[in-house]
Amino acid sequence: MSVARFWRKIPQRYNLIGTKCETCGRHFFPPRTFCPDCRRNGKIVDHKFAGKGTVVTYTIIHAANEQFEALTPYVLAIIQLDEGPRMTTQIVCRPDEVKIGMRVKSVFRRIATDGESGIIHYGTKFMPVE
Amino acid sequence: MRDVAVIGVGCTTFGEKWESSFRDLFVEAGAIALEDAQLSGEKIDAMYVGNMSAGRFIDQEHIGALIADYAGMATRHIPSTRVEAACASGGLAFRQAVIAVASGMEDIVVAAGVEKMTDVEPGASTDTLTGAADREWEGFVGATFPGLYAMIATDYMHRYPLTREQLAQVAVKNHYNGARNPIAQYQQEITLDTVLRSTMVAEPLRLFDCSPITDGAAAVIVAPLDRAREFTDTPIKVLASAQASDTIALHDRRDISTLDATVAAGKRAFKIARLSHKDIDMVEVHDCFTIAEICAIEDLGFCRKGEAGKFTADGETALGGKIPVNTSGGLKACGHPVGATGIKQVCEIVQQLRNDAGKRQIDGAKIGMTHNVGGTGATVAVHILGRV
Numbered sequence: 001m002s003v004a005r006f007w008r009k010i011p012q013r014y015n016l017i018g019t020k021c022e023t024c025g026r027h028f029f030p031p032r033t034f035c036p037d038c039r040r041n042g043k044i045v046d047h048k049f050a051g052k053g054t055v056v057t058y059t060i061i062h063a064a065n066e067q068f069e070a071l072t073p074y075v076l077a078i079i080q081l082d083e084g085p086r087m088t089t090q091i092v093c094r095p096d097e098v099k100i101g102m103r104v105k106s107v108f109r110r111i112a113t114d115g116e117s118g119i120i121h122y123g124t125k126f127m128p129v130e
Numbered sequence: 131m132r133d134v135a136v137i138g139v140g141c142t143t144f145g146e147k148w149e150s151s152f153r154d155l156f157v158e159a160g161a162i163a164l165e166d167a168q169l170s171g172e173k174i175d176a177m178y179v180g181n182m183s184a185g186r187f188i189d190q191e192h193i194g195a196l197i198a199d200y201a202g203m204a205t206r207h208i209p210s211t212r213v214e215a216a217c218a219s220g221g222l223a224f225r226q227a228v229i230a231v232a233s234g235m236e237d238i239v240v241a242a243g244v245e246k247m248t249d250v251e252p253g254a255s256t257d258t259l260t261g262a263a264d265r266e267w268e269g270f271v272g273a274t275f276p277g278l279y280a281m282i283a284t285d286y287m288h289r290y291p292l293t294r295e296q297l298a299q300v301a302v303k304n305h306y307n308g309a310r311n312p313i314a315q316y317q318q319e320i321t322l323d324t325v326l327r328s329t330m331v332a333e334p335l336r337l338f339d340c341s342p343i344t345d346g347a348a349a350v351i352v353a354p355l356d357r358a359r360e361f362t363d364t365p366i367k368v369l370a371s372a373q374a375s376d377t378i379a380l381h382d383r384r385d386i387s388t389l390d391a392t393v394a395a396g397k398r399a400f401k402i403a404r405l406s407h408k409d410i411d412m413v414e415v416h417d418c419f420t421i422a423e424i425c426a427i428e429d430l431g432f433c434r435k436g437e438a439g440k441f442t443a444d445g446e447t448a449l450g451g452k453i454p455v456n457t458s459g460g461l462k463a464c465g466h467p468v469g470a471t472g473i474k475q476v477c478e479i480v481q482q483l484r485n486d487a488g489k490r491q492i493d494g495a496k497i498g499m500t501h502n503v504g505g506t507g508a509t510v511a512v513h514i515l516g517r518v
Contacts, residue, residue: 009266030379057285059335061332062329063274063331065257065272069253074272076271076281078386085382086382088267088268088273088380100285123270
């Protein structure tokens with residue numbers, strides 16, 4: 001991934017800045033710049049998410065893409081943020097800890113490295129709320 | 131709109147074909163299809179080629195022209211178009227060919243699919259396939275393709291009665307069929323134990339829940355139905371062609387365990403053909419993972435939501451069952467050269483309808499269906515074919 005491609009998504013990846021449609025109140029994360037419900041009548045503004053959510057479904061990845069091989073086995077999940085939208089994320093916990101319905105909160109983590117000399121991708125993962 | 135018929139089909143064998151290049155594969159499949167239709171290449175008006183990612187698999191773009199050139203069409207200057215929708219590329223190429231003929235724009239059209247996947251290392255092919263999902267918000271955080279389908283399986287097994295053994299039975303059944311298909315990548319029968327003891331890929335999915343990396347190509351030739359008998363005694367009519375889309379990311383779906391694009395495309399196809407699931411004699415569904423076949427047979431209406439595990443374990447999807455599913459061996463055993471799969475499905479149904487499917491023949495087959503999925507369900511193509 002090029003530096004620019006990563007860099008332009010830093011607010012979203014680091015701080016969970018998504019969007020919200022002021023016309024209908026629907027929240028979007030990952031962010032959308034076009035509301036599928038209100039269409040041209042939608043008014044999209046940035047929205048910072050609180051970073052709390054619930055696990056909807058999950059898997060334990062044993063065979064990963066190259067960039068993630070060193071992490072295996074790791075927990076990957078779809079979570080529902082309290083504001084409504086769902087997102088895919090890693091959960092920072094032991095594989096046998098993850099459960100559907102588990103409450104999670106966001107944490108800042110290293111996601112992957114672009115080879116040995118490439119840039120380090122940081123971003124958001126989630127961890128269990130005690 | 132004109133009625134359209136398939137007048138010829140051709141498939142290479144599927145597998146790790148180290149000796150064959152991308153263009154070799156395509157030319158081989160095309161030649162078999164032309165021979166089957168007893169057609170000279172000079173009669174071809176247009177070509178559509180399904181291909182997911184030659185750009186990343188073999189560093190080659192501009193596939194439409196390449197294919198036309200090596201098929202000997204360059205000096206005839208026919209239109210040749212690449213169609214891409216990840217693993218549904220072949221199904222969409224077929225649909226484009228059907229539309230071209232139905233509209234009256236073209237008469238004799240080739241729909242093909244080709245993928246050469248083994249010229250890159252396994253890690254690179256896995257990463258390329260992740261591009262069928264949302265790279266920015268799924269792939270970036272460590273999702274793999276098996277991982278996404280595994281999350282469908284986790285959700286499904288949490289909500290519906292599906293046992294690990296029932297899920298494995300999908301692979302066992304598809305290997306049984308693949309063992310009766312001379313083009314299949316895997317022509318060995320397996321047992322439940324083979325699946326349950328295989329390497330874990332993404333829980334709960336193991337290696338034998340996953341379709342393989344495959345090289346292969348397939349081609350079919352379509353023509354107006356009223357001209358079809360010039361070329362063949364057994365034209366197969368295209369009774370319906372339907373396509374639907376959905377969110378690119380799995381996390382944005384209305385329901386993780388239902389592929390709404392499959393539901394939509396299936397309903398549209400049945401409506402166009404004025405048929406119901408009861409009229410279908412066999413179906414080729416997109417079993418990129420065992421859980422995908424479970425969802426597909428429900429979402430197409432062959433059984434109710436939550437019942438596909440039992441339906442499969444009871445043998446209803448096997449040869450001789452209520453609705454034989456993936457008589458070719460499916461993506462699991464026949465192999466999954468992603469761009470070619472949608473076309474191979476059509477080849478299989480045509481062979482069945484011509485009573486030409488050898489040891490896996492469904493007796494008295496009159497109507498068949500194909501179901502081809504791109505990504506985790508963001509694109510679906512459904513076709514219904516029938517004897518005339």
